Amino acid sequence: MSRPPAERQVSRTIAADQRLSDELTRIGIDDSAASPTVLFLASGVAWLLIGSLMGLIASVKLDLPDWLGGAGPITFGRLRPVHLNAVTYGWISLAGSGMIVWLMGRLCRTHIRWTALLFLSAILWNIGLFLGSALVILGYSGGMEWLEFPLPAAAVIALAFILFALSMFRTFAARQVEHVYVSLWYILASLTWFPLLYVIANAGLYQGVGEAAMNWWYGHNAITVWFTPIGLAGAYYFIPKVIGRPIYSYYLGLLGFWSFALFYNWNGLHHLVGGPLPTWAISVSIVASLMMFVPVLAVAVNHHMTALGHLSMIRYSPTLRFVVFGAMSYTATSFQGSLEATRSVQEVAHFTHYTVGHAHLGMYAFVTMVLFGAVYYIMPRIAKWEWPYPNLIKVHFWLSAAGIAIYFLSLTLGGWLQGLAMNTPSIPFIDTVNLTKPYLWGRAVGGTLMTIGHCVFAYHFLLVIHRAGPKRFAPVWFRKAEEVAAP
Amino acid sequence: MTLLPALLVIVIVAIVGASLALAAFFWALRTKQFSVKQLNEGASVIFDSVEHVGKPTDQLFKKPGLQNDEQTSG
Amino acid sequence: MMFIRSFVFFLGVLAAFALGWIGIVGVPDMMLARIEAPPELKRYTAEQLYGRSIYVREGCLYCHSQQVRPEGFGADQARFWGRPSVPADYLYDKPHLLGTMRTGPDLFNIGARQTSEEWHLLHLYNPRLVTKGSIMPPHPWLFEEKPTAGPGEEALVLPDSLAPARKVVVPTAEAKALVAYLLSLNHTYPVSQGAASDDTAKTRR
Amino acid sequence: MTQQKQGDSPPPTPPRGKDFTDERGEETDVQRIHMNVVGREKEEPGEGFEPTPWWVWTASVLLLFIMGFYLGRYGGSFSAVAHEVEDPGVAASGPVKTEVKGDVVFAGVCQACHQASGLGIPGQYPPLVASEWLLQDGETPIRILLYGLQGEIGVKGKTFDNKMPQFHDKLSSDEIAAVLTHVRSAWGNKGGAVTAAQVDSVRKQHAVRAPWSAAELEALRKKPP
Numbered sequence: 001m002s003r004p005p006a007e008r009q010v011s012r013t014i015a016a017d018q019r020l021s022d023e024l025t026r027i028g029i030d031d032s033a034a035s036p037t038v039l040f041l042a043s044g045v046a047w048l049l050i051g052s053l054m055g056l057i058a059s060v061k062l063d064l065p066d067w068l069g070g071a072g073p074i075t076f077g078r079l080r081p082v083h084l085n086a087v088t089y090g091w092i093s094l095a096g097s098g099m100i101v102w103l104m105g106r107l108c109r110t111h112i113r114w115t116a117l118l119f120l121s122a123i124l125w126n127i128g129l130f131l132g133s134a135l136v137i138l139g140y141s142g143g144m145e146w147l148e149f150p151l152p153a154a155a156v157i158a159l160a161f162i163l164f165a166l167s168m169f170r171t172f173a174a175r176q177v178e179h180v181y182v183s184l185w186y187i188l189a190s191l192t193w194f195p196l197l198y199v200i201a202n203a204g205l206y207q208g209v210g211e212a213a214m215n216w217w218y219g220h221n222a223i224t225v226w227f228t229p230i231g232l233a234g235a236y237y238f239i240p241k242v243i244g245r246p247i248y249s250y251y252l253g254l255l256g257f258w259s260f261a262l263f264y265n266w267n268g269l270h271h272l273v274g275g276p277l278p279t280w281a282i283s284v285s286i287v288a289s290l291m292m293f294v295p296v297l298a299v300a301v302n303h304h305m306t307a308l309g310h311l312s313m314i315r316y317s318p319t320l321r322f323v324v325f326g327a328m329s330y331t332a333t334s335f336q337g338s339l340e341a342t343r344s345v346q347e348v349a350h351f352t353h354y355t356v357g358h359a360h361l362g363m364y365a366f367v368t369m370v371l372f373g374a375v376y377y378i379m380p381r382i383a384k385w386e387w388p389y390p391n392l393i394k395v396h397f398w399l400s401a402a403g404i405a406i407y408f409l410s411l412t413l414g415g416w417l418q419g420l421a422m423n424t425p426s427i428p429f430i431d432t433v434n435l436t437k438p439y440l441w442g443r444a445v446g447g448t449l450m451t452i453g454h455c456v457f458a459y460h461f462l463l464v465i466h467r468a469g470p471k472r473f474a475p476v477w478f479r480k481a482e483e484v485a486a487p
Numbered sequence: 488m489t490l491l492p493a494l495l496v497i498v499i500v501a502i503v504g505a506s507l508a509l510a511a512f513f514w515a516l517r518t519k520q521f522s523v524k525q526l527n528e529g530a531s532v533i534f535d536s537v538e539h540v541g542k543p544t545d546q547l548f549k550k551p552g553l554q555n556d557e558q559t560s561g
Numbered sequence: 562m563m564f565i566r567s568f569v570f571f572l573g574v575l576a577a578f579a580l581g582w583i584g585i586v587g588v589p590d591m592m593l594a595r596i597e598a599p600p601e602l603k604r605y606t607a608e609q610l611y612g613r614s615i616y617v618r619e620g621c622l623y624c625h626s627q628q629v630r631p632e633g634f635g636a637d638q639a640r641f642w643g644r645p646s647v648p649a650d651y652l653y654d655k656p657h658l659l660g661t662m663r664t665g666p667d668l669f670n671i672g673a674r675q676t677s678e679e680w681h682l683l684h685l686y687n688p689r690l691v692t693k694g695s696i697m698p699p700h701p702w703l704f705e706e707k708p709t710a711g712p713g714e715e716a717l718v719l720p721d722s723l724a725p726a727r728k729v730v731v732p733t734a735e736a737k738a739l740v741a742y743l744l745s746l747n748h749t750y751p752v753s754q755g756a757a758s759d760d761t762a763k764t765r766r
Numbered sequence: 767m768t769q770q771k772q773g774d775s776p777p778p779t780p781p782r783g784k785d786f787t788d789e790r791g792e793e794t795d796v797q798r799i800h801m802n803v804v805g806r807e808k809e810e811p812g813e814g815f816e817p818t819p820w821w822v823w824t825a826s827v828l829l830l831f832i833m834g835f836y837l838g839r840y841g842g843s844f845s846a847v848a849h850e851v852e853d854p855g856v857a858a859s860g861p862v863k864t865e866v867k868g869d870v871v872f873a874g875v876c877q878a879c880h881q882a883s884g885l886g887i888p889g890q891y892p893p894l895v896a897s898e899w900l901l902q903d904g905e906t907p908i909r910i911l912l913y914g915l916q917g918e919i920g921v922k923g924k925t926f927d928n929k930m931p932q933f934h935d936k937l938s939s940d941e942i943a944a945v946l947t948h949v950r951s952a953w954g955n956k957g958g959a960v961t962a963a964q965v966d967s968v969r970k971q972h973a974v975r976a977p978w979s980a981a982e983l984e985a986l987r988k989k990p991p
Contacts, residue, residue, distance in 0.1 A: 589846075592845075592846040593846055595846075631849040639870060639874075640874045641871070641874035641875050641936075642874075645848070645849050646848075647848050647849075648846070673931075673936060674874075674875065674878075674936075675878055675879075675931075676931035676932075677879070677928060677929050677931070678929075679890070679929070680878065680879060680890075680891075683890065690887070691878065691879070691887060691890070692878065693882075718889045718890060720888070720889070749935070
């Protein structure tokens with residue numbers, strides 16, 4: 001540290017120039033991503049509200065089957081698919097796309113290209129979702145889980161995704177850094193995989209049990225190639241970025257990514273264990289599912305070691321709080337999923353509410369929580385406005401965390417008991433229904449808490465978009481470009 | 488599809504796939520993709536001179552009186 | 562250099578995807594292409610197909626499976642849900658309705674287990690009429706309320722508490738088609754997986 | 767909200783590398799401390815290039831081996847057959863044939879209509895509790911179960927008009943005997959037990975036929991062949 005004073009002076013000036021240039025670059029990139037990101041995030045939040053409401057109504061309908069029972073469009077069998085599609089293709093996909101746009105600019109250190117395509121994509125995507133949901137409500141469901149949207153709606157969504165991917169690939173091609181960060185691997189892979197998967201699945205190539213195999217290959221691979229990469233890309237960026245410490249091990253990142261790509265694509269047929277499919281195919285899927293221990297372990301060790309010694313930061317950082325919760329849930333849901341795929345667990349858990357609890361652990365406690373964290377990080381930077389009421393974020397976090405905990409525990413316990421009862425033939429079937437009833441109420445309570453949390457979140461989000469609420473102290477990274485450039 | 492042709496297809500696909508994967512792996516080794524330098528740069532590409540290593544970037548719940556640059560790592 | 566790296570990356574990513582697709586969808590589907598329908602498996606009639614579309618429309622598949630697991634794997638057979646289902650049973654199904662939940666019982670053989678059309682209609686109108694404690698949604702929109710039943714129509718026999726005043730409840734064509742589909746779900750015929758397993762049998766030690 | 771600051775030209779690539787000075791170009795105490803923690807890339811490897819822990823590799827390879835065995839065990843013979851290998855252990859010892867339980871058969875087959883209480887549904891499905899058709903003799907209920915029943919029938923002074931399905935091909939004689947024994951002794955019913963031999967003898971009496979009417983059953987009961 002002991003350099004001659006003159007040399008120090010020079011390096012000091014260069015350093016100051018460097019800082020100014022870096023900050024201007026970053027602000028310029030964030031600005032270029034701002035409009036499309038806000039559009040994607042805002043539509044995502046809208047679909048989150050719609051999806052939560054649908055899910056809540058459907059959930060209460062299992063408790064009070066005659067409630068709102070008089071009309072076809074609001075029967076359980078139509079609201080449930082709309083809930084699933086609204087939260088996955090609506091909330092997670094749109095908010096995830098918003099996060100991807102912003103991350104793309106940051107990680108490629110360049111401004112977003114072909115933004116017109118992004119606007120078009122977001123609009124088409126919303127049209128597709130609206131069309132699809134309306135058609136399912138009106139009774140034109142495609143009839144396969146995860147693929148309920150009939151062809152016109154699916155085609156619009158596929159087109160929207162392809163436009164989105166084009167803009168992202170163009171931005172990637174124009175990147176100003178040589179190194180491609182680990183989050184980008186996941187994003188680029190998912191941008192390649194998902195359009196292929198979605199088009200193949202909607203093309204109607206199969207029939208009979210072949211179609212069932214395709215259905216569950218799709219159902220699980222939508223998670224593999226789209227929802228999980230969103231969550232992992234977010235976790236890989238935000239945990240080191242918020243803490244200010246590089247990711248623990250890049251070797252592990254490589255191992256994690258390639259084992260993820262290799263094994264996760266073979267998952268899915270364990271949804272048909274004991275079903276009418278060639279035995280070997282189901283076994284291969286179970287093996288692939290268990291091999292997922294490798295990438296999950298790699299990611300878990302990486303994230304844990306990165307955060308180690310800095311976990312106290314979750315007291316200060318809303319983003320870290322949500323993302324760490326999400327990353328821990330990823331480990332939990334993946335381990336649970338691997339074990340759940342095995343024959344002995346599946347014999348009990350299959351066909352019960354246990355699987356619903358597992359699905360929500362993955363899609364909510366993992367992906368959705370990471371996305372909440374991402375929104376809390378991104379919005380102030382692109383809206384140039386701090387979250388006005390930090391306490392609302394705390395309220396949101398605890399409502400969501402408590403909600404998903406109650407939801408998951410109820411359904412896991414209730415579903416397991418249901419499965420045990422169902423495998424005991426001396427228990428009449430109706431008693432397997434009766435014993436789940438208290439747990440289904442628990443699910444409704446958890447769902448209510450989450451929905452209230454989402455309303456709080458949406459209200460807060462609106463405030464930031466409108467730059468409303470008390471102006472808080474402005475941390476340095478929220479300055480506008482002009483302020484930075486001014487001496 | 489009968490058993491033997493199916494097995495044949497799978498074996499061929501496996502051999503071709505495995506050799507491609509091995510080729511990619513050795514190419515990565517030869518071009519030093521796993522070098523300390525590469526991995527170091529890779530891991531810190533999300534930082535720049537302002538939001539540098541050692542600087543937390545999200546402390547909304549912190550009391551306003553505290554300096555932004557202050558470390559909170561435990 | 563940068564280009565080669567991207568190229569290798571995308572090649573690997575595409576290969577991983579394609580392998581999974583071929584491995585667990587393509588190959589099983591090709592293997593099953595040769596199976597033949599059991600002679601007792603009937604194609605759906607127009608009315609049954611219409612009923613099937615209503616089964617899809619009302620989302621029955623979210624609570625009812627249509628597959629039976631083998632002996633030693635759950636209690637499906639002890640519950641009289643039938644023999645284990647095999648791929649040939651589903652040859653005429655599109656979309657497939659295998660289902661993943663048993664919030665309600667399996668329906669693979671409901672047409673053999675519950676042969677009464679009357680029962681199915683009552684159950685659809687309000688499940689709690691025939692199954693106390695059921696949480697299945699009622700489907701009153703598949704029925705019509707009329708002053709009197711028309712010619713050829715048969716009104717439901719409802720308890721006084723549920724019967725509308727001075728009106729009768731008559732099933733619509735949709736309800737009848739749905740019941741016709743449910744009654745067609747009868748896979749009690751014997752099957753052998755011989756057609757599919759011939760080569761296997763020969764090569765097996 | 768969205769100023770396109772950079773215009774069309776991409777912003778310059780910032781050189782990589784970090785500096786640990788604050789706005790005034792001074793090294794702050796905090797940063798100096800951190801030089802020892804995170805700023806050590808010149809001296810020794812730090813974050814970003816930690817090798818994969820040995821136990822992750824060990825676990826992965828171990829898992830690979832176990833999964834190989836699993837595929838060998840449950841892979842079937844790579845045929846199109848479903849349910850090919852379920853549990854060889856069970857298969858070797860032969861299917862475990864447990865005693866047929868009447869209440870299990872009732873719950874699986876009869877309860878949907880006749881209800882768990884055995885009271886049926888008024889106006890729809892006749893009760894089994896104290897039903898003369900069930901309890902007067904042993905053969906009539908066997909006939910009903912085997913070949914079904916259709917048309918009007920009076921049970922305990924009330925008239926029912928519905929369809930009782932046939933079970934001659936769906937239930938074994940053991941199962942029919944068990945479920946009849948169960949319903950004839952449940953809910954305070956006092957009918958005698960029914961044996962599989964009785965069921966078999968009724969099977970021999972009649973060829974497979976259309977559902978009975980109440981009158982036919984009545985006639986058979988009064989005039990045994």
